[in-house]
Amino acid sequence: MMEVYTSDSSDTDSREQKTLDFGRMNLDVVTLEDYLSSPQKALLKSSGDIETMLLNHNRLAALPKSLRQFGNLKVLDLSSNALTMLPDAICQLPLVTLIAKNNLLTNASLPKSLLTKQPNGGGATGTSTLKELNLSGNQLTHFPEQVTDLRQLKYLYVGGNKISTISKDIWKMQSLHVLSLGGNQIIEVPEGVGLLAQLQALVLCDNLIEHLPMSIARLKNLKSLLLHKNRLKHLPKDIVALKNLTELSLRDNPLVVRFVQDMALxxxxxxxxxxxxxxxxxxxxxxxxxxxxxxxxxxxxxxxxxxxxxxxxFDNRVEHIKFVDFCGKYRVPLLQYLCSSKCIEPEERLRAPSSSNSASSGFMMRKVLLG
Known part of the structure; x- marks a missing residue:
């Protein structure tokens, strides 16, 4: 039986009443300040009732001081402006989602601490309400260390910057589900990334990475690993232990270029x-x-x-890497020489019923992007 879900109009009305949408209005900070400080222009909404504010695609070079009056603000979208600074006052808001992508922010532009602060000078509470932070498309030159204090953060997007290193304290962010670092200048991935036990998506594409740490194989919940456009010549052999991995993107790496050339005999x-x-x-x-x-x-x-x-x-052969069970616990790569690519047999695990004696039973990479 097909289930039909209908939205409650009262819930929709409630969400609309809690949202201020100033997106794509070509506002500068002076005009926005005028809107927020004028009850008539703000549609007579009480600042305490507002939970979502959309300021995306405007001309904001700074944030209005009146923003701090929205004491229940949970979602703030500042994307696609000209911001050069995120003031400390933003940490007085109980934000769950902060989107500040496509601005002009540098590392010096960020508050020294992103922990939620008490509004009356009480200092940091030691807790964090942020669960999603998007700083993509800015001018960060290194991984913002203060982000590692956000222990409740689930989604971190810092792609499209100029970051060259990843913080060694990244392991502290144990709630992370998505870590997006694509489009930077990263050379090395620290071992601590492999300790992010809840990580489901790791985006490292379009960097300068030459090798991955062995600890990557510990990411048991990882589903998507994007590594295209790097300098990888090989992968950690233990990567086959990632049983939940369904998407692996490898195109435009020396590893793949050589592999594809070898296949094109x-x-x-x-x-x-x-x-x-x-x-x-x-x-x-x-x-x-x-x-x-x-x-x-x-x-x-x-x-x-x-x-x-x-x-x-004789001289014309096909090289094939086959992963075979070893002692019923490990899967190791074995180089085979075949007379034709047609002789590559499907893995026995794909033909035979799952075996309880094999740690790899049921594992199958469903999407590998080589080109």
């Missing part, structure tokens, strides 16, 4: 084709049948490792 020579036919036919020409060099060539044939294939190869 040159056509076998006429000598190779003839040699394969002779060997597969079972003929055994003697010294008087062929020149010695051809006899030696035929004797150099290698058998395809696919048990269902009786073919051979």
């Amino acid at each position: 040159n056509p076998p020579t006429l000598l190779e084709l003839a040699g394969r036919i002779v060997k597969s036919s079972g003929q055994r020409p003697g010294p008087g049948d062929l020149p010695r060099t051809l006899i030696e060539y035929l004797n150099s044939a290698n058998c395809c490792v696919n048990p269902n294939c009786k073919g051979v190869f």
